[in-house]
Amino acid sequence: MSVFARLDPELAEALSAFPEEFLLDLRDIPFARRRMTILREALAGFMPPLPSDVAITDEFAPNSFDGTPVRVRLYRPIEVSGTLPALLWIHGGGYVMGTPEMNDPQCAEFARSLPALVASVDYRLAPEHPYPVPLEDCYATLRWMFERAEQLGVDRERIAIGGASAGGGLAAGLALLARDRGEVPVRFQLLIYPMLDDRNETPSSYEITDRRLIWTREWNFVGWRAYLGREPGGPDVPAYAVPARAENLAGLPPAYVMVGTADLFRDEDIAYAQRLMQAGVPTELHVFAGAFHGFDAFAPSAWVSQRANAEVLAVLKRALTG
Helix, strand or coil: CCCHHHCCHHHHHHHHCCCHHHCCCCCCHHHHHHHHHHHHHHHHCCCCCCCCCEEEEEEEECCCCCCCCEEEEEEEECCCCCCEEEEEEECCCCCCCCCHHHHHHHHHHHHHHCCCEEEEECCCCCCCCCCCHHHHHHHHHHHHHHHCHHHHCEEEEEEEEEEECHHHHHHHHHHHHHHHHCCCCCCEEEEECCCCCCCCCCHHHHHCCCHHHCCCHHHHHHHHHHHHCCCCCCCCCCCCCCHHHCCCCCCCCCEEEEEEEECCCHHHHHHHHHHHHHCCCCEEEEEEEEEECCHHHHCCCCHHHHHHHHHHHHHHHHHHHC
């Protein structure tokens, strides 16, 4: 049975209605970025307005790595007083695309519903800025949040990190880096269909080749090549860049891993979640049947997307308030 025959019916309908001219094409990364911006602006008129009870502001975190400040987009619930938990959010885009603004609705909803201060990192993108620059931008933001907790109204003991796709891969790498540097305690890691393994050796990495399924084997090679600054799959790749290569996962914060059965990352995400469990890390894994990469953002009204988004919110709320 083909991948398309196994898709959730609502998701399959959403895919069939999507214009082919807007399908992802990473053969020209600058052009792909411009087209993503155009698509986001075109869809903005069909999106509900951002909640009026969440303040959105931009600040800059200092970066000891190379001195380049990192823009941080903050989402704060207006009507909630007192010290809040915090979520450091990392957007997706294959390490080569994306901005915090693309996740404005999601981050604002996190801030209002948890409630929490949400900080979305405008990390620098590959190939112009390969590893370790994007990860160090994320770490600089995490350290800034921790050191400025009192001014930000944040509880230092309740800081979670999370992201989707490449952002999930960066969140996993950030969890490893924070553990080993020992400067900032991380309460929880939320890994939404994370991009974890540059080797592209799993069955699902060979299975997902059609551009209609959003993220393909071809684009995965492009993303990893840009991020690593060399051909992926070779020897001596740092585990902070490719978390699936980490030998020791013990001592990492509790994790929630989510992926769909029609996602290229299915097998590497399942394997990483299993390894977390085997290392004694409290871990939940949810594999959504018939879901492709980015399904929850691509078709938010589908039942499986609503279920996934509700579960993510619930696990975050429990992690940060429990």
